[in-house]
Amino acid sequence: MSKAYPRTFSHIGISVPNVEKAVKFYTEVLGWYEIMKPTEIIEDDSPIGEMCTDVFGAKWEKFKIAHLSTSDRIGVEIFEFKNQEDPKDNFEYWKTGVFHFCVQDPNLEELADAIVAAGGKKRMEKPRYYYPGEKPYRMIYMEDPFGNILEIYSHSYELTYGAGAY
Secondary structure (H helix, E strand, O other): OOOOOOOOOEEEEEEEHHHHHHHHHHHHHHOOOEEEEEEEEOOOOOHHHHHHHHHOOOOOOOOEEEEEEEEOOOEEEEEOOOOOOOOOOOOOOOOOOOOOEEEEOOHHHHHHHHHHOOOEEOOOOOOEEEOOOOOOOEEEEEEOOOOEEEEEEEOOOOOOHOOOOO
C-alpha cells in the first residue's frame, strides 16, 4: 500500500436555528461569500431529496440550506433543520466529534469584538499568546450568535505550530 497523500479540505456543515440570520452573520462579520441563497429542500423523490434520505434516513421532511465560501475557497454549508434543538451544553469538547472550527485574522481583537457586537460571545477573557514576548501569534475561543464554537488565530496554523508551540 502506498503512503497516503494529504487531501484538501472541501467544506464544513454548520447547523443553526435560523439560516437567514446565520448567512447575514457569516457574510457581514466573517466576510464569507454567499454562493447559494437559503433554499428549502423537501423530502421527495428528486435527486437531492433521495440523496438527503440516504444521508438523514427517512422522515427528515425538510430543511433550509445556504452555501458560503471563505476567501481561501473552503465551503461552508449552513443548515436549518425542521426540528432544530439548541444543546444544553455546546462545548462538550471531551466527546467524539467536531467541537470547533477556526478562522484566521491578523486583527483578532477587532474580529472578536465584532462577533460580540453581532450577538456572539467570548469563551476566553482575552486572547492568549503562543510565544509571549517573542512572536505575536495569538488565539481566542468564541461562540457565534447561534452557539457554535469558533476559534480565531492571528497567524496561520503552519506558522503557529511549525515553531513548536508547546
